[in-house]
Amino acid sequence: MMRSRLASHWRDEGGAVLVVFALMLAILSGIVALSYDFGRAAATQSEMQSFADNVALAAAGELDGGADALTRAQAAAEQLIADSQTYGEGPGALGAEDFVLTFYAVRPDASGEIDATTTPEAAKYVSVRVADRAVTPIFGAVYAALSGNDAGRDRAGAHAVAGFTRYACNVTPLMICAPGADFDIGASVGRSLDLHLAADVGQLAPGALAPLDPVADLIGMDGLCAGLDGVGLDICMIAAEGDKPVCLADDGVTVRDSLLSVSLDASLNIPFDIFDGPATDLVNDALYPAASNVLSAFEPLLGQCLTGTNVSLSGAAGLPLDDCQAGGTCGLLGDGDWSAGRDVYVDVNYGGTDPYPTATTRFGYFQAELAAELAGETPDGSSGGSSGGLGGLLGGVGGIVDDVLDLVVGPQCTSAVSEDPARRVMVAAVVDCGANGVSAGSAGVPVLGFAEVFLMTPVGLDGTDGVAVEIVGQVGPDPSQNVTDAVLRDVVRLYD
Structure with missing residues (x-):
């Protein structure tokens, strides 16, 4: 009789789903954790790109060929645009100290081989490069602590190019x-x-x-x-x-x-x-x-x-x-x-x-x-x-x-x-x-x-x-x- 009951428990698979559930829960939790960390980095990237785009547009709007075009462009970028970032390290506010402007007479390419210009009458394009911000992962840090590894950090930066064109109609x-x-x-x-x-x-x-x-x-x-x-x-x-x-x-x-x-x-x-x-x-x-x-x-x-x-x-x-x-x-x-x-x-x-x-x-x-x-x-x-x-x-x-x-x-x-x-x-x-x-x-x-x-x-x-x-x-x-x-x-x- 005892042997029959043991055999019955041995053949019973009703609790096996708990194992599968536990494994799936662990995997889903990991995915959620990674998504959260990736989302923080992506949100920071998006915030900084929006900031770069707005700065570029503000500066480019002043590149009308006037003798003071570069001065006005720099002032517009520094004074008209303010933004913020949420998850990156450092201050949440984004301002004039966070970007560098470079002006060009012709549209700069991805290689950056186009020479910059300091001539206000010639400047028609502006490049904005926002300094990178580190984004520390939350769940990644927990995993790193448990595994004894370095958690590392994501970095979020931004770059934008805008230009001024005048049409005579x-x-x-x-x-x-x-x-x-x-x-x-x-x-x-x-x-x-x-x-x-x-x-x-x-x-x-x-x-x-x-x-x-x-x-x-x-x-x-x-x-x-x-x-x-x-x-x-x-x-x-x-x-x-x-x-x-x-x-x-x-x-x-x-x-x-x-x-x-x-x-x-x-x-x-x-x-x-x-x-x-x-x-x-x-x-x-x-x-x-x-x-x-x-x-x-x-x-x-x-x-x-x-x-x-x-x-x-x-x-x-x-x-x-x-x-x-x-x-x-x-x-x-x-x-x-x-x-x-x-x-x-x-x-x-x-x-x-x-x-x-x-x-x-x-x-x-x-x-x-x-x-x-x-x-x-x-x-x-x-x-x-x-x-x-x-x-x-x-x-x-x-x-x-x-x-x-x-x-x-x-x-x-x-x-x-x-x-x-x-x-x-x-x-x-x-x-x-x-x-x-x-x-x-x-x-x-x-x-x-x-x-x-x-x-x-x-x-x-x-x-x-x-x-x-x-x-x-x-x-x-x-x-x-x-x-x-x-x-x-x-x-x-x-x-x-």
């Missing part, structure tokens, strides 16, 4: 090669630039005017140029009147692969009432009006529409380059003195009496002419006759300067006429082509600034590729201070 997708490495747009207002159309071959020289590929994602194809492509889209983005669907980034523009594929001369001549080549069918199109004043030294040989093959010299004078450029004593950039050329302009067009002596620049003179035109006044201050509006001083289509000379200055070819004095003003990115080795297809070319330039004369009618312009301003953050409707958009973003 509602601009023409064009680029000007700066006349020199030290070219200052703002300091050159009122000076003339003797530009030339860029060619496909070789590195672009100072003074070249070249087409750009705008930021593809920022072309508003539902707007002004909806449904267009190819040359038609190019002409629209350059010559259409209205808000242009174009944005350019100052940290890098892309030059068109084929510079000659864009008919720059045809596009730039539309405001001068010249509809030639691929722009021929745009005459009378309200989207492509001529400026109210298209006075130049050229007139049609036959009929009313001026083209590259239907052209002759008129009895008028167009706005001149600076005197030093006309005399060959200075280069691509004039000095702002056009007094001798102005005398010729006044003698030929106004019979020797300057009606606008207070206008100091060519664009200012042009604006004075337009103001008198819209007021219906003649140069002597009297009424310009019954035509009024576009039929005053500068006439509308076929208008003349009344009581002075029988001089046709209004559009003759198209019926679409713009009263906007900025109709002959375009916005172009200015780049240092020499320092950056710019040629057709170059990408990531940094921009010195965005210049507003006034087109003084038609392009190509004299048999050259020259483009005479006057610098009238630099696109700034305050739209009310810009001649055109161009706007700047500042974008700050994390890269790493």
